Amino acid sequence: MTEKNYTEAMTRLEEILIQLEEGKKSVDELSELVKEASELVKLCKTKLKTTEEDIQKAFEEA
Amino acid sequence: MHNARSISELNQLIQQVLDSELDPVYWVIGELSDFRLSPQGHAYFELVEKNGNKIQAKIRANLWQFTYRNVATRFESSTGTSLKNGMKVLAQVAINFHPLYGLSVNVKDIDPSFSLGERARVRQETIDRLTREGMLQLNSQLPIPGVIQKIGIISSATAAGYGDFINQIESNSGGYKIYHKLFPSLMQGNDAVKNLIQAIDSAEKSKDLLGLESIVIIRGGGAQLDLDCFDEYELAVKIAKCSLPVFTGIGHERDDTIADMVAHTKLKTPTAVAEFLLSGFREFEERLTLASRRMERATKLKIHEQSTIIQQFSQRLQSYSRNRLIQEHDKLNSWLLRINTSSKNMLELQQLKLENLEKGIRQNTTRILTKETEKLENKSHWLKQLDPKSILAKGYTRTEISGTPIHLTKAKVGDEMTTHTLAEKINSTITQIEEE
Numbered sequence: 001m002t003e004k005n006y007t008e009a010m011t012r013l014e015e016i017l018i019q020l021e022e023g024k025k026s027v028d029e030l031s032e033l034v035k036e037a038s039e040l041v042k043l044c045k046t047k048l049k050t051t052e053e054d055i056q057k058a059f060e061e062a
Numbered sequence: 063m064h065n066a067r068s069i070s071e072l073n074q075l076i077q078q079v080l081d082s083e084l085d086p087v088y089w090v091i092g093e094l095s096d097f098r099l100s101p102q103g104h105a106y107f108e109l110v111e112k113n114g115n116k117i118q119a120k121i122r123a124n125l126w127q128f129t130y131r132n133v134a135t136r137f138e139s140s141t142g143t144s145l146k147n148g149m150k151v152l153a154q155v156a157i158n159f160h161p162l163y164g165l166s167v168n169v170k171d172i173d174p175s176f177s178l179g180e181r182a183r184v185r186q187e188t189i190d191r192l193t194r195e196g197m198l199q200l201n202s203q204l205p206i207p208g209v210i211q212k213i214g215i216i217s218s219a220t221a222a223g224y225g226d227f228i229n230q231i232e233s234n235s236g237g238y239k240i241y242h243k244l245f246p247s248l249m250q251g252n253d254a255v256k257n258l259i260q261a262i263d264s265a266e267k268s269k270d271l272l273g274l275e276s277i278v279i280i281r282g283g284g285a286q287l288d289l290d291c292f293d294e295y296e297l298a299v300k301i302a303k304c305s306l307p308v309f310t311g312i313g314h315e316r317d318d319t320i321a322d323m324v325a326h327t328k329l330k331t332p333t334a335v336a337e338f339l340l341s342g343f344r345e346f347e348e349r350l351t352l353a354s355r356r357m358e359r360a361t362k363l364k365i366h367e368q369s370t371i372i373q374q375f376s377q378r379l380q381s382y383s384r385n386r387l388i389q390e391h392d393k394l395n396s397w398l399l400r401i402n403t404s405s406k407n408m409l410e411l412q413q414l415k416l417e418n419l420e421k422g423i424r425q426n427t428t429r430i431l432t433k434e435t436e437k438l439e440n441k442s443h444w445l446k447q448l449d450p451k452s453i454l455a456k457g458y459t460r461t462e463i464s465g466t467p468i469h470l471t472k473a474k475v476g477d478e479m480t481t482h483t484l485a486e487k488i489n490s491t492i493t494q495i496e497e498e
Binding site for chain 1: 402405406409412413415416419420422423426427430431
């Protein structure tokens, strides 16, 4: 499975949130969802950080 | 028999009558015809009276050597021309009857003033006729090129004027080249007019082949005599109607000839014609030089102007480019700033969104877990409450028949029951059942 890009990750996070808000998921599924969400959050944070660094670098060069 | 005489006697009689009845001399007007000079220097001719072209009367005339020399010299110096056929003269004559040669006149004198007047009258008639026929300005209306380089020369190859003319055009200081072709012609005498007309015809026929631009008629140097052919009507018409401009250099001191009058341009001498042609070259060269200088000046000026304009353009372009670069740089900086800000904002927004999502996920997870825990606790509580021990602890007991709770079975008398208390198991047998 290829790594998601930021937009895809955010979309997935939103889906997870909606699913959690709806409260239809069992406790057994909850763990998996939270684990997935945590991975996605980590991914998005990394991407944001990388982007910020890129921007910083780009402006330093400009 | 008749009183017959011999011819000699008759002639003698005639001689006597003539001598007695006639004056010694008479002034008569007649036209010279069949004029010829003998080797001895005598002139023989006929004096003719004409009505139009028709001869009405004529008489033989003799001009003996001595008289001829005097008369001819005086005539030539007065009129500028020699005695010749077709000339009307006022002559003083003595009647002469010779037994052998018959009747003739001996010319004693010729009055040049009559011939001058006569010639002037004829000349004026010719001019008037040419004027009426619109011939005088005809040839002069032809355009001439600024530089005339190809000419047809009508002259006598042996004429001094021709030699001078050729010498002048060929050894000019400017090194100008004039192509010339001679169309030879007699330039004086009885056949001159016919000859000149033929020469003009020949030149016109060669015009296209040789690219001739003009015809020059030159006759120069030497005696100022026998110019009458240049006053002839036929020659004047030929010159006037010539398709090429005709320049004359007939070389004379007296008034213009009629040929001069009908020519495009009249010049005094062949040398003057050569000078006129060469002056065209010189003027053209001067104009060229002048034009060249003007062009050079104008070009330099134009180049200078254009250089200035280009320099101005260059400066404006540089200035504009600098301004533009500054503008673009500013714009870029502003964009960079905006991009920076926007990207930061976006990142922050995303960060917030992510945090919210994370928070939402946490909260919901917690909520779910809490809810589930509560449910679990409730269940546990209920379970605890439902635990038989806790009921038994309150003093309640549980009775079963054959392992089935008593309220779930039909008790009968005699059935054995097991009663559970918190601490004990009591077996009993049903002895009586009463309805409640």
